[in-house]
Each structure stands twice: as structure tokens, then as C-alpha cells.
Amino acid sequence: MNVSVCFNRVPPKLFKGESLDRISEEGAEKEARAVKAALHPLGHNIKLVPLGADMIAFAEELRASRPEVVFNLCEGFWGDSRKELHVAALLDLLGVAYTGTAPLGLGLTQDKVRTKDLLQAHSLPTPRYVLVRLGELFPKTQNLTYPLIVKPRFEDASLGIAADSIVANEKALAKRIRYVHDTYRQGALVEEFIEGRELNAAVLGNAPMEALPVSEIVFKPGLKRTIVSYDGKWLEDSQEYAQTAPVCPAPLKAKETLLVRDVALRACKLLDCRDYARVDIRLRDGVPYILEINANPDLSPDAGLARSAAAAGISYPKLIDRILNLALKRKETARA
Numbered sequence: 001m002n003v004s005v006c007f008n009r010v011p012p013k014l015f016k017g018e019s020l021d022r023i024s025e026e027g028a029e030k031e032a033r034a035v036k037a038a039l040h041p042l043g044h045n046i047k048l049v050p051l052g053a054d055m056i057a058f059a060e061e062l063r064a065s066r067p068e069v070v071f072n073l074c075e076g077f078w079g080d081s082r083k084e085l086h087v088a089a090l091l092d093l094l095g096v097a098y099t100g101t102a103p104l105g106l107g108l109t110q111d112k113v114r115t116k117d118l119l120q121a122h123s124l125p126t127p128r129y130v131l132v133r134l135g136e137l138f139p140k141t142q143n144l145t146y147p148l149i150v151k152p153r154f155e156d157a158s159l160g161i162a163a164d165s166i167v168a169n170e171k172a173l174a175k176r177i178r179y180v181h182d183t184y185r186q187g188a189l190v191e192e193f194i195e196g197r198e199l200n201a202a203v204l205g206n207a208p209m210e211a212l213p214v215s216e217i218v219f220k221p222g223l224k225r226t227i228v229s230y231d232g233k234w235l236e237d238s239q240e241y242a243q244t245a246p247v248c249p250a251p252l253k254a255k256e257t258l259l260v261r262d263v264a265l266r267a268c269k270l271l272d273c274r275d276y277a278r279v280d281i282r283l284r285d286g287v288p289y290i291l292e293i294n295a296n297p298d299l300s301p302d303a304g305l306a307r308s309a310a311a312a313g314i315s316y317p318k319l320i321d322r323i324l325n326l327a328l329k330r331k332e333t334a335r336a
């Protein structure tokens with residue numbers, strides 16, 4: 001079977017953010033190679049199709065490769081993560097079957113604020129929050145309790161997240177909002193900081209969608225702030241990287257595990273996730289606060305989703321094959 005594995009390249013100079021942000025963006029090709037290697041023994045004819053600045057060239061290359069299924073790993077278009085949904089929409093227009101979440105779910109979850117609006121409307125726990133749009137200041141009339149955390153509205157992979165993101169007073173808050181506005185050129189999401197355990201809940205499949213074993217990021221003593229900062233996630237030589245360690249399954253009480261899996265499944269269904277997704281959660285006083293939903297999470301062998309799958313006895317090649325088959329099944333259902 002012909003399978004095209006698509007991933008996005010980034011421009012030599014990003015139009016926003018920090019220069020080091022490139023490290024996370026550049027992981028896509030490595031991820032695509034890992035997916036290709038996992039699919040290879042299954043006898044498929046696999047082609048890597050990179051998406052660069054030229055969308056037409058991409059569409060033509062894809063069409064020429066005549067894929068039965070596209071493995072869609074694109075997380076944006078030429079450095080713009082907000083165009084992640086456009087790539088899936090293009091695949092829809094090209095009439096090819098592809099893995100992962102459809103445009104609507106990608107667009108909703110890309111927007112952390114809209115996601116929280118929906119979670120709140122459906123009584124799913126999420127930290128209390130305020131959106132500060134570009135050009136606006138933090139409103140005087142609100143009732144959030146310090147410490148707060150300030151995040152870019154539309155980024156992922158801990159872009160724009162550092163110890164300074166956590167603020168304890170108005171002055172530090174205003175400064176960090178300015179930083180997010182100026183550096184990331186987008187609204188700032190201000191939310192209550194949840195001092196608690198950091199959990200990742202992965203889901204797999206559609207009908208039924210299943211929750212995989214919950215993973216925990218354990219913070220070792222000595223860390224300035226117990227968060228998954230950009231450095232802690234990507235800079236292997238940093239102190240923050242050395243002081244965060246994933247553990248899967250997370251040592252939780254049975255009741256907590258059930259609760260975490262349940263809110264993750266509800267959130268993924270609510271936000272229209274498909275095939276696989278990962279929900280980031282902070283657990284405090286028995287409440288699993290949802291931070292965000294990753295509808296297109298990293299599928300690298302050493303990333304969270306594969307870790308949770310491994311804990312469920314699903315090897316990396318099996319996981320990739322399962323995801324491929326979900327797209328294939330969708331195609332067959334559409335045909336029937």
C-alpha cells in the first residue's frame with residue numbers, strides 16, 4: 001500500500017518567537033522518519049513528503065505519490081502553527097484519507113482560550129482565566145487569584161513558557177503579558193497557576209475512543225518552578241531538562257486514574273479529536289484541571305503518546321499501524 005508521511009519544514013528565520021523555538025519546530029522530520037521506519041516492516045511503500053513554503057508543489061508531490069493513506073504530521077505551515085488546520089483542510093480538498101484530527105478539531109484546540117471556553121461551558125475543570133488581546137491591558141475588574149501563569153494563546157510545545165511566566169503581582173503580570181504580545185504577536189492567556197501534579201492523558205481510537213495509561217512528569221527537587229518550561233522540554237543540556245522526568249503509568253490512586261481518564265476522554269470528544277490525542281492536566285486536591293488538548297501531539301517514539309501506548313502493551317510500530325488503520329477504516333466507511 002502507498003503511504004505518504006507528511007511533515008512541515010520551517011523557514012530559516014521564524015517570523016515570531018524566540019530564536020531557540022526552532023529546535024522544537026525542527027523535530028518534525030525526525031518524527032516523520034521514525035513513523036516511516038515503523039511502517040516499513042509492514043511492507044508498505046512509504047514516501048516522506050515535506051511541506052515547505054510552496055503549497056502547490058506539496059499538493060503536486062502528494063498527488064504524484066498516489067497515497068492510499070496520508071500520515072499527517074504537519075503542525076503548521078512554514079512557521080505558522082495557526083495554519084495547522086489548513087493543511088488538514090487541504091488534504092480533505094485533495095480527497096485523500098489522512099490520519100489524525102480534522103480541521104475543526106485542530107483549529108479549536110490550537111486556540112487555548114476557545115478550548116477553555118468550551119471546557120467551562122461543559123463543566124470540565126480548567127484553571128480560571130482571562131484573555132488579554134493584543135493591544136489590551138489586563139482588566140482591573142477580574143477575580144483571579146495569584147500566582148498566575150501567562151501563556152501565548154495559540155502556541156504549543158511550551159513555546160513562550162519559562163519560570164518568568166509565573167507571576168505573583170500586577171507588575172510582573174503586565175511585564176509578561178507585554179512579552180507574550182511583543183514576542184509571539186498574539187493574545188495572552190492569563191490563568192491561575194495550579195500547584196499540583198503534572199499529568200498527560202493520551203487517548204487512542206474513535207469508536208470507542210480509549211484512554212491509555214496516564215503519564216506523569218515528575219519534577220525533581222531544586223527546580224525554580226515546577227512547570228514544563230521550553231528549556232525543560234527541549235534543551236537537553238539545561239538544568240530544567242535534567243530535573244523533569246516522565247513516569248508511566250503515573251502512581252495515582254485508582255479513583256484518580258479513573259477521573260483523569262474520564263475528563264480526558266470527555267474533553268477529546270468535545271473538541272472533536274480523532275484517532276489520537278493527548279490532554280495536559282494538573283491534578284490538585286483531587287481535581288484534574290485541564291490545561292490544554294493536543295489534537296496533533298508529537299508521535300515520536302520518545303514522546304508522551306508513545307510512552308502511554310507502551311505502558312498499555314502497544315509497541316511503537318503497533319501504535320503507528322493502529323493509527324494508519326483508523327484512517328483506512330474511515331476511508332472504507334466513506335466509500336461504503
Ligand SMILES: Nc1ncnc2c1ncn2[C@@H]1O[C@H](COP(=O)(O)OP(=O)(O)O)[C@@H](O)[C@H]1O
Nearest residue numbers: 127156157158159192193194227228280291292
Ligand atoms: N495553569 C497552570 N498551572 C500550572 N502549570 C501550568 C499551567 N498552565 C501551564 N502550566 C505549565 O506550563 C506547561 C505548558 O503549558 P500548556 O498549557 O500545556 O502549553 P503548551 O501548549 O505549550 O504545552 C504545562 O505543561 C505546565 O507545566
Ligand SMILES: [Mg+2]
Nearest residue numbers: 157158280292
Ligand atoms: Mg502542553
